[in-house]
Amino acid sequence: MKNVNIKKFGKKFLVGLGLSVFMLGIGGVTYADSLKEKQAKEIEQRLILSKVSKSGLNLISSDEAKDIALKTAEVNPKEVQYIKAKLEEEEDYKIVKGKRVNYVYEVEFLHNGFEYEFDIDAETKEVIKIKVDSWQD
Numbered sequence: 525m526k527n528v529n530i531k532k533f534g535k536k537f538l539v540g541l542g543l544s545v546f547m548l549g550i551g552g553v554t555y556a557d558s559l560k561e562k563q564a565k566e567i568e569q570r571l572i573l574s575k576v577s578k579s580g581l582n583l584i585s586s587d588e589a590k591d592i593a594l595k596t597a598e599v600n601p602k603e604v605q606y607i608k609a610k611l612e613e614e615e616d617y618k619i620v621k622g623k624r625v626n627y628v629y630e631v632e633f634l635h636n637g638f639e640y641e642f643d644i645d646a647e648t649k650e651v652i653k654i655k656v657d658s659w660q661d
Contacts, residue, residue: 565610572613576627583646586611589629593642596651599635607633611646625652634659 576583584592586609593609594601601607609631627646632639643653 569611572611572627575613581627581647583611583627584629584644584649586629588649589631589642589644589646590633592644592649592651593631593633593640596642596654597635597640597656599633599640603635605634607631628652 589609590607591601594604594607609629612628612630614625614628625645625647629642629644629646631642631644634640637658639657639659641653641655641657642651644651
């Protein structure tokens, strides 16, 4: 039978246990922060939609914005790994075709190793910006 130095083993165990607890704590904070961030974004979206509703504007839906982005990129929706659309109220967006852009959907999705980003005017359905990057860099 092999002799085990209990003091040495105990120190290693406690250091390992402390590191594990520390890492779990960091993970917990990260998860809590991301949960709060998600809730904040949901509240922001709700407030923007409420303001739009009161103003009587007719905006496209987030699903319509996603469809416009996918069609513009000529991508099959079934091949997309991830897609999201976020409505933004633009205070200093450029004037497009003589009209100030007030509400923009920012649409992002991943397809075949590339990240696509679109800005779409939520009133006119016009694509304002297109950006494509490799997401494997």
